[in-house]
Amino acid sequence: MSPRGLRPRLLVAFVLVTVLGAAAVAWSGAGSASTALVTSAQQRLTETVAAQIAAVAPELASPPDQSALERLRAAVGRNTLVVYQDLRSADGSVSALVTDALRSAVRDQKRLMAQRITAEGTPWLLLGTPVMTTALDGARTPSGIEVYAARDLTAVEQEIDDMTGSAILTAALALPLAVVLALLAARSVLRPVRDLRDTARRLAAGDLDARSQPQGADELADLTVTINEMARSVQTSMAAMRRMQADARRFAADVSHELRTPLSTLTAVVEVLAMTADGMEPDARESAELAITETRRLVRLVEDLMEVSRFDAGTAQSRMEEVDVTRAVHDCLRARDWLGVAGLVAPGAVSARLDRRRLDVIVANLVGNALRHGAPPVRVDVSASGEQVRVAVTDNGPGLPEHVLPHVFDRFYKADAARSRTPGSGLGLAIALENARLHGGTLTAENIDGGGARFVLLLPRDAEVR
Amino acid sequence: MSREIRRFVAFVSQASAVTGHPGRVVSILDGVAAILLIEDDPLVRRGLELALSRHGHEVRTADTGEEGLRGFRSSTPDLVVLDLMLPGVDGFEVCRRIRAQGEVPVIMLTARGDDFDVVGGLAAGADDYVVKPVRPTVLDARIRAVLRRSTSVADGVRVLGDLRIDTAALTVEVRGAPVALTPSELRLLLTLSGAPGRVFSRQQLLQEVWEHDYLGDSRLVDNCVQRLRAKIEASPGTPAHVQTVRGFGYRFGPV
Numbered sequence: 207m208s209p210r211g212l213r214p215r216l217l218v219a220f221v222l223v224t225v226l227g228a229a230a231v232a233w234s235g236a237g238s239a240s241t242a243l244v245t246s247a248q249q250r251l252t253e254t255v256a257a258q259i260a261a262v263a264p265e266l267a268s269p270p271d272q273s274a275l276e277r278l279r280a281a282v283g284r285n286t287l288v289v290y291q292d293l294r295s296a297d298g299s300v301s302a303l304v305t306d307a308l309r310s311a312v313r314d315q316k317r318l319m320a321q322r323i324t325a326e327g328t329p330w331l332l333l334g335t336p337v338m339t340t341a342l343d344g345a346r347t348p349s350g351i352e353v354y355a356a357r358d359l360t361a362v363e364q365e366i367d368d369m370t371g372s373a374i375l376t377a378a379l380a381l382p383l384a385v386v387l388a389l390l391a392a393r394s395v396l397r398p399v400r401d402l403r404d405t406a407r408r409l410a411a412g413d414l415d416a417r418s419q420p421q422g423a424d425e426l427a428d429l430t431v432t433i434n435e436m437a438r439s440v441q442t443s444m445a446a447m448r449r450m451q452a453d454a455r456r457f458a459a460d461v462s463h464e465l466r467t468p469l470s471t472l473t474a475v476v477e478v479l480a481m482t483a484d485g486m487e488p489d490a491r492e493s494a495e496l497a498i499t500e501t502r503r504l505v506r507l508v509e510d511l512m513e514v515s516r517f518d519a520g521t522a523q524s525r526m527e528e529v530d531v532t533r534a535v536h537d538c539l540r541a542r543d544w545l546g547v548a549g550l551v552a553p554g555a556v557s558a559r560l561d562r563r564r565l566d567v568i569v570a571n572l573v574g575n576a577l578r579h580g581a582p583p584v585r586v587d588v589s590a591s592g593e594q595v596r597v598a599v600t601d602n603g604p605g606l607p608e609h610v611l612p613h614v615f616d617r618f619y620k621a622d623a624a625r626s627r628t629p630g631s632g633l634g635l636a637i638a639l640e641n642a643r644l645h646g647g648t649l650t651a652e653n654i655d656g657g658g659a660r661f662v663l664l665l666p667r668d669a670e671v672r
Numbered sequence: 673m674s675r676e677i678r679r680f681v682a683f684v685s686q687a688s689a690v691t692g693h694p695g696r697v698v699s700i701l702d703g704v705a706a707i708l709l710i711e712d713d714p715l716v717r718r719g720l721e722l723a724l725s726r727h728g729h730e731v732r733t734a735d736t737g738e739e740g741l742r743g744f745r746s747s748t749p750d751l752v753v754l755d756l757m758l759p760g761v762d763g764f765e766v767c768r769r770i771r772a773q774g775e776v777p778v779i780m781l782t783a784r785g786d787d788f789d790v791v792g793g794l795a796a797g798a799d800d801y802v803v804k805p806v807r808p809t810v811l812d813a814r815i816r817a818v819l820r821r822s823t824s825v826a827d828g829v830r831v832l833g834d835l836r837i838d839t840a841a842l843t844v845e846v847r848g849a850p851v852a853l854t855p856s857e858l859r860l861l862l863t864l865s866g867a868p869g870r871v872f873s874r875q876q877l878l879q880e881v882w883e884h885d886y887l888g889d890s891r892l893v894d895n896c897v898q899r900l901r902a903k904i905e906a907s908p909g910t911p912a913h914v915q916t917v918r919g920f921g922y923r924f925g926p927v
Contacts, residue, residue, distance in 0.1 A: 463783070467713055469805040470720075470806070471716045471718075471719035472805070473805040473806065473807055474716070474720045474722065474723040474805075474806075475719045477726075477808045477809060478808075481726055482726075523787050525890075527890065528919060537886040537887075541886065562887065563887055566887055
C-alpha cells in the first residue's frame with residue numbers, strides 16, 4: 207500500500223481526531239475538576255480559619271498583649287502568624303511565605319484574602335485576615351490584629367495530578383481503540399472502492415461481464431450502481447457493434463460466395479468464345495475479348511474479396527512447410543513471366559518455415575504493384591538473418607507521394623484518380639499485409655533516396671501460425 | 673510390331689482393366705475422354721459441358737449425387753468431375769461410392785480456401801481437385817494429366833520384394849495377387865519404384881505425377897501415398913516399400 211493511499215490517510219485522520227478529542231475532553235475535564243477542587247479546599251480552609259479566629263477573638267483584650275497573640279495563634283493551628291502592630295507570634299515557616307502584597311491587601315481591604323503560592327516545590331494556600339471586633343451596637347471594627355495562616359495544598363495538588371494522569375491514561379487507552387475503529391471504518395469504505403477498482407480493471411481488460419455488488423445505500427453504493435450501468439451500456443453497444451461488424455463481414459463473404467456461381471459459368475463460356483473468336487466479325491471478336499478480360503478481372507476481384515473476408519473472420523488458414531524462399535520467389539516471377547522485368551538478387555538458398563502459397567501471393571502482389579505503379583526494372587532482394595527472412599521489392603519509378611504512403615495498404619485505396627494502366631483488384635497490398643501478419647511478420651512501404659518505392663517484407667524464419 | 677503399337681495394345685488392356693470398357697480406349701488415345709460431370713447448378717453445368725466438349729471431350733452430366741451414381745453405373749466414364757456441394761447425397765459420399773466400385777479417377781470442384789472440402793474430398797478418394805471458378809483450359813489440363821497416368825512409361829517388369837510391377841501392362845501384383853490401383857496411385861508407384869532409394873520431394877512428385885505447377889498441394893501426395901500403402905504394404909503402419917523421409921518427402925525402399 208502506498209503511503210499516500212486512502213487507507214493510511216483515513217487511519218491517520220481518524221486517530222488524530224479521536225485522540226485529540228479524547229485529550230481535549232480529558233484536559234478540560236481535569237482543568238475544571240482541579241479548579242473546583244482548589245476552590246472547595248480554599249473554601250473549607252478559609253471557613254475553618256475564620257471559625258477558629260471567631261472562637262478566640264471575643265476573649266482577646268484590647269489592645270492585645272503577646273500572650274493573647276500566642277493564644278490566638280495556637281487556636282488557629284500550625285503555620286500561623288499573628289501580628290498586632292509590632293507584636294507578632296509565628297509558628298512554622300509561615301513568616302517566610304507571607305508576602306508583602308498579601309499583607310498590604312489585607313490591611314487595605316480589611317477582609318479575608320487568599321493567595322496560592324508554591325515555595326520550594328510545595329503548594330501553599332495563604333490566608334490573611336484582619337480580626338474584627340464587634341461593638342455592643344453591632345458595629346464591626348478592625349482590632350488591628352492580623353492573622354495569616356499557611357495551609358499545605360500538597361494533598362489537593364496530588365489529587366489534581368492523579369486526575370490529570372487518569373485523563374492522559376484515558377486518552378492513551380483511546381488510541382488503540384481509535385486505531386481499531388479507524389481500520390474498521392477504512393475497511394468499510396475501502397472494500398467497495400477496491401471492488402470498484404477490480405471491476406474497472408476487468409472492464410478495461412475486456413471482460414465486459416464484470417460487475418460490482420452494491421453494498422448498502424451510501425454514495426459508494428450509488429457509484430457502484432452507476433458503474434454497473436455504464437458497463438452494461440458499453441456491453442450492449444459493443445455487442446451491437448460486433449453483431450453489425452459480423453453481419454457486414456458475413457455479407458461480404460456471402461456476396462462473394464454467391465458471385466462465384468455465375469462466375470463459374472462465365473469463366474467456362476468465355477473460353478468457348480475465345481476459342482471461336484477467330485471466325486467472328488471484328489466487333490464481335492472485340493466484344494468477346496472484352497468479356498474474357500473483364501470476367502478474369504471479376505474472378506480476381508471476387509477471389510480477393512473472399513480472401514479478405516477470411517482474414518476478417520479470422521478463418522484464414524495456413525499450411526507451414528519448409529520453403530526455400532529464393533526458389534519460391536524465383537518460381538513466382540517465372541510463373542508470371544516477370545523474369546525479364548524483375549531482377550532477383552539473393553545470396554542462394556534461404557530456408558524458412560512458412561506457407562508457400564501465401565508467400566507467393568505476397569511476392570506476386572508486391573511485384574505486380576511495382577510493375578503497375580512504379581517503373582521497371584523492379585528489383586527483388588532476398589536476404590536472411592538468424593531469425594528473419596527479408597524480401598525487398600524496389601521499383602524505379604517516382605516513388606509514392608507522401609500523402610499516399612500512410613494509405614498504401616488500405617483496401618481499394620486509389621493513389622491516382624485516373625487509372626491509366628491495368629488495374630488490380632485494389633485489395634492486393636491489403637491481402638499481402640494480412641498474409642505477412644498471419645506469419646507473424648511485417649510489411650512496410652517506403653521511398654528510397656533517388657526515387658522509387660520499396661516494400662519490405664520481414665518474416666520470421668520459423669513462423670508459428672497466428 | 674512397332675513400339676507404338678505395343679504400347680497401344682498394353683494401353684488397351686490397361687484401360688480395359690481400369691474402366692471395364694474396352695471401347696473407351698480409342699477415345700482416350702485420341703485425347704477424347706468420356707467425362708461424367710456432376711454439378712447441381714444448371715448454368716455452371718451447361719457452361720462446363722460446353723467448354724469441355726469444345727476441348728474435345730465426350731461429356732455426360734448429372735445434377736444430383738444420386739443421378740450421378742446411376743449414370744456412373746449405366747456407362748462407366750473415363751473420369752468423373754464432381755462438385756462437392758450437392759443436394760442430397762453429397763460429393764464426398766458420391767466419391768466414396770465411386771471409389772468402392774473401381775478405380776475411375778475423380779477430380780473435385782471445390783471452393784478456394786475450403787480446406788475442409790479438400791481434406792474431406794482427398795480422404796474420400798479423389799485424385800485431384802480444382803478451385804471454382806475454374807478455367808476450362810486448366811480443368812482440361814488436369815483431366816489429361818490424370819488420364820496420362822494410365823499410360824505406360826517403359827517396357828518391363830519390376831520385381832521389388834513381394835511386389836511385381838509390369839510397366840508395360842500397368843499391372844501390379846502383391847505376393848502373387850493382382851491389386852487394382854487408381855491412375856494416380858499407379859503413376860506414383862511407377863515414379864517411386866523407377867528409382868529405388870532416391871528421395872523425391874512432395875513438390876517433385878506433384879510435378880511428375882500430378883503435373884501441377886510449383887504451388888501444388890502436397891496433401892495430394894500424402895493422401896495418395898496413404899492409399900497406395902493400404903493396397904501394397906503388408907503393414908501400412910510400418911511401410912517397407914513407400915517410406916517417408918521426414919521433412920523432405922518419400923522414397924521407394926530400399927527393400
